[in-house]
Amino acid sequence: MRLDPFELTAVDIAGVDVEALHALSVGVGWPHRADDWRLLIDLGQGVAALDEIGRVLGSAMWFxxxxxxxxxxxxxxxxxxxxRGAGAWLTGAVLAAAGDRPIGLNATRAATRLYHGLGFRAERPVFQHQGEVGPAPGDGGLASGTLPAGAMPQGTLSRDAEPADLPALVALDAAAFGAARPAVLRRLLALSQGRVLVRDGRVEAFALRRPFGRGAVIGPVVASGDAEAVAVTRPLMALPDGGFLRLDTRQAEGDFPAFLSRCGLPLHDTVETMSRGRPWLRPGRPGAAPTTYGLASQALG
Ligand SMILES: CC(C)(COP(=O)(O)OP(=O)(O)OC[C@H]1O[C@@H](n2cnc3c(N)ncnc32)[C@H](O)[C@@H]1OP(=O)(O)O)[C@@H](O)C(=O)NCCC(=O)NCCS
Structure with missing residues (x-):
């Protein structure tokens, strides 16, 4: 008996049936919907591995x-x-397409060895918080007592994000993310419900929530401290009909992850931010400068 003699071809992912890609990600237990794949294919490029009869057996993308x-x-x-080497082959194909750009990614436990082998270095963990939430907003108070439930940081107000906020969101995100990505932010803002924090007429923090996977994801969240991050995230915590909410953060401790857990989003899993070419993340503590409190997604960062 001879088992599984695979012969694979790499093709442009843009031409591949999204339902087949969706089946691939469901097959490894990922929550993405077909629409989540469509968004990523619009924002990025990549390859899919097809077998001799056109079945989709692998994927890799770059953004x-x-x-x-x-x-x-x-x-x-x-x-x-x-x-069997297919993961390294597909990742090598997208790294070649990305040329000499520095690369960042968020590696699952299953993939860290693969990326180490391709020259990536680990930087910091990402904590995936998720859970079922109800129609009532979570407890907005900070454990440290610096911000009572429902209060705003001094001198600030929060309101819904509007299309005209895009330039401010792009600038804040660029300061936190390390690169300006107007196309990504424009697309996410159009798909999302958002909150901004305003001080002296300037937008100084924001959070976006959009449909994703089993329910919704909050991200990106960019703020210059835990109290501001909580202030923009809290109004997005309540889902009118209840449901499943997720937020990926690099904050290991402090008021922000404690707030997530109190709102019904305990820590679910951890992945590792890795980079190649140059370090991605700024060292140091959040607070002084805009910081990514919530990732747009693991693929987008
Ligand atoms: C992560 C994943 C893409 C790896 O794909 P793959 O086809 O097994 O990768 P490769 O065969 O090219 O293996 C790459 C390296 O990982 C190692 N590896 C593969 N599976 C492994 C396992 N289960 N445990 C430990 N190491 C493993 C290989 O030995 C190889 O290491 P080496 O280069 O030192 O020999 C695949 O396991 C997967 O799809 N997992 C679920 C989805 C996921 O987590 N994706 C990663 C997103 S960041």
């Missing part, structure tokens, strides 16, 4: 976030194909 930076994501090989 040209800015001229000088890209992220890699949606690296998947079908379980029966794993540990």
């Amino acid at each position: 040209p976030q800015a001229e000088a930076f890209a992220t890699v994501g949606m690296v998947i090989t079908s379980p029966r194909l794993q540990a």
Whole structure:
């Protein structure tokens, strides 16, 4: 008996049936909907691995976030194909396409060895918080007592995000993310419900929430401290009909993750931010400068 003699071809992911890609990600337990794939295919490029009869057995994507930076994501090989070199082959194809840009990614535990082998270095964990929420907003108070429930940081007010906020959101996100990505922000803002924090007429923090996976995801969240991050995230915590909410953050401790857990979003899983070419993340503590409190997604960063 001879089992599984795979012969694979890499094709442009833009031409591949989204339902087949969706089946691939469901097959490794990922929550993405077909619409989540469509968004990523609009924002990025990539390859899919097809077998001799056209079945989709693997994928890898890269997202040209800015001229000088890209992220890699949606690296998947079908379980029966794993540990045979296909993951490294597909990732190599997208790294070659991304050229000499520095690359950042968020690696699942299953993939850290693959990326180490391709020259990536680990930087910091990402904490995936998620859970069922109800129609009532979560507890907005900060455990440290610096911000009572329902209060706003001094001298600020919060309101819904509007299309005209886009330039301010792009600038804040660029300061936190390390590269300006107007196309990504424009697309996310159009799909999202958002809140901004305003001080002296200037937008100084924001959070966006859009449909994703089993429910909704809050991200990006950009703020210059825990109290501001909580202030823009809190109004997005309540889902009118209840449901499943997710937020990926690099904040390991402090008021922000404690607030997430109190709102019904406990820590679910951890992935590792890695980079190649140059370090991606700024060292130091949040507070002084705009900081990414919530990722747009693991693939986009
Ligand atoms: C992560 C994933 C893409 C790896 O794909 P793959 O086809 O198995 O990768 P490869 O066969 O090219 O293996 C790459 C490296 O990982 C190692 N590896 C593969 N499977 C492994 C496993 N289960 N445990 C430990 N190491 C493993 C291989 O030995 C190889 O290491 P080496 O270069 O030192 O020999 C695949 O397991 C997968 O799709 N997992 C689910 C989705 C996921 O987590 N994707 C990553 C997103 S960041």
